[in-house]
Amino acid sequence: MTTVALLGFGRFGAAIASLLRDADIDVRAFDFRSPVPDEMRADSLPDLVRGRDVVVVAVPVTAMRGAFESMRPLLSPSQIVVDVGSVKLGPSAAMAQVFGAEIPWVATHPMFGPISLSRGERPLVAVVCPSEAHPRAVERVVRLYERIGCTVVLEDEATHDRGMAWTHALAFFVAKGMLDAGAPLDIPYAPPSFQALARTVEAARSDAGHLYAALHRENPYAAEARRKLLEALLAADHNLSGTDGPPPPSSSLILLPSKGGPEALRETRELIDELDRELVDLLGRRAQLARRAAREKARLGRPVRDPEREAELFAARMRWAAELGLDPASVHDIFDAILQFSRRLQHESPAGEAG
Numbered sequence: 001m002t003t004v005a006l007l008g009f010g011r012f013g014a015a016i017a018s019l020l021r022d023a024d025i026d027v028r029a030f031d032f033r034s035p036v037p038d039e040m041r042a043d044s045l046p047d048l049v050r051g052r053d054v055v056v057v058a059v060p061v062t063a064m065r066g067a068f069e070s071m072r073p074l075l076s077p078s079q080i081v082v083d084v085g086s087v088k089l090g091p092s093a094a095m096a097q098v099f100g101a102e103i104p105w106v107a108t109h110p111m112f113g114p115i116s117l118s119r120g121e122r123p124l125v126a127v128v129c130p131s132e133a134h135p136r137a138v139e140r141v142v143r144l145y146e147r148i149g150c151t152v153v154l155e156d157e158a159t160h161d162r163g164m165a166w167t168h169a170l171a172f173f174v175a176k177g178m179l180d181a182g183a184p185l186d187i188p189y190a191p192p193s194f195q196a197l198a199r200t201v202e203a204a205r206s207d208a209g210h211l212y213a214a215l216h217r218e219n220p221y222a223a224e225a226r227r228k229l230l231e232a233l234l235a236a237d238h239n240l241s242g243t244d245g246p247p248p249p250s251s252s253l254i255l256l257p258s259k260g261g262p263e264a265l266r267e268t269r270e271l272i273d274e275l276d277r278e279l280v281d282l283l284g285r286r287a288q289l290a291r292r293a294a295r296e297k298a299r300l301g302r303p304v305r306d307p308e309r310e311a312e313l314f315a316a317r318m319r320w321a322a323e324l325g326l327d328p329a330s331v332h333d334i335f336d337a338i339l340q341f342s343r344r345l346q347h348e349s350p351a352g353e354a355g
């Protein structure tokens, strides 16, 4: 018969404790702040983990490493430590470092919370990360989850975190955006299409901030998912706002706050590469048009160079530059080079050549 020690009796800890107890599993719990019902309360961390088969760590992700370090001297190799955090790469790395090969540990993420449990939502799914160092512990933890009614999905940490960045983290991000923007969410006749979103908003509203912070700050894929979502939303907004006026800033110029350091430089260079690729594509398309203009002018018996058109062209580009806060003289120089390129192509391309 498996016995469980539960460190952390916040809303999620309390919810998982009742699932375990419903399955007749002996649970003892401890929390430095939240009250624990007498029948399961341990008095201290040593009292909590003593003699327990499985130690479930249900503290905020940012507090996990500290919790692992505090319990490390109290544990023996016959026990298993299981974390239930919403991200997996960080806690897994911390457990590998603190417990290593000596104390079996397993990284998991139950895909349900207090709200979905109170609504009786089923099926319950738990992601378990298969750890090469402790395969037998993984098997035992899978059985424990199955015993409390979960369907278990085995998935490595990076795949899990990537998936969560695009689902869990973005769903909360959108919900928080709606809350912060002051969307009236309690309209009694809100359409059914809003109900699913309303549930996410409710979850975001009831979170003290730990979950939201962990989903975004502790997931290495979340920033990129947010950036891509924001780019897509701005592009969608532009399309809906009509096409009058100057074009919106290129989506690649939407710079989200950078964390700094070599990682930020690498990411910035990737964005520059992406943008330059678009610039070269545009130059290719412009070259095709220049060749076409050359063919039309040849038919009309006009010379390649048209100083009047060039003057208008420079004036318009310098005006656009000024509108965007760019230096008009620098933009003039760039178009000077583009026109040299264009005229060279026009002289090279035989008048009848397609392109």
Ligand SMILES: O=C(O)C(=O)C[C@]1(C(=O)O)C=C[C@@H](O)C=C1
Pocket: 290, 293, 294, 297, 304, 305, 306, 307, 309, 310, 313, 338, 339, 342, 343, 346
């Ligand atoms: O508009 C034309 O007549 C072109 O041939 C194209 C183009 C250009 O590349 O924009 C090239 C040469 C001319 O002097 C003016 C403009």
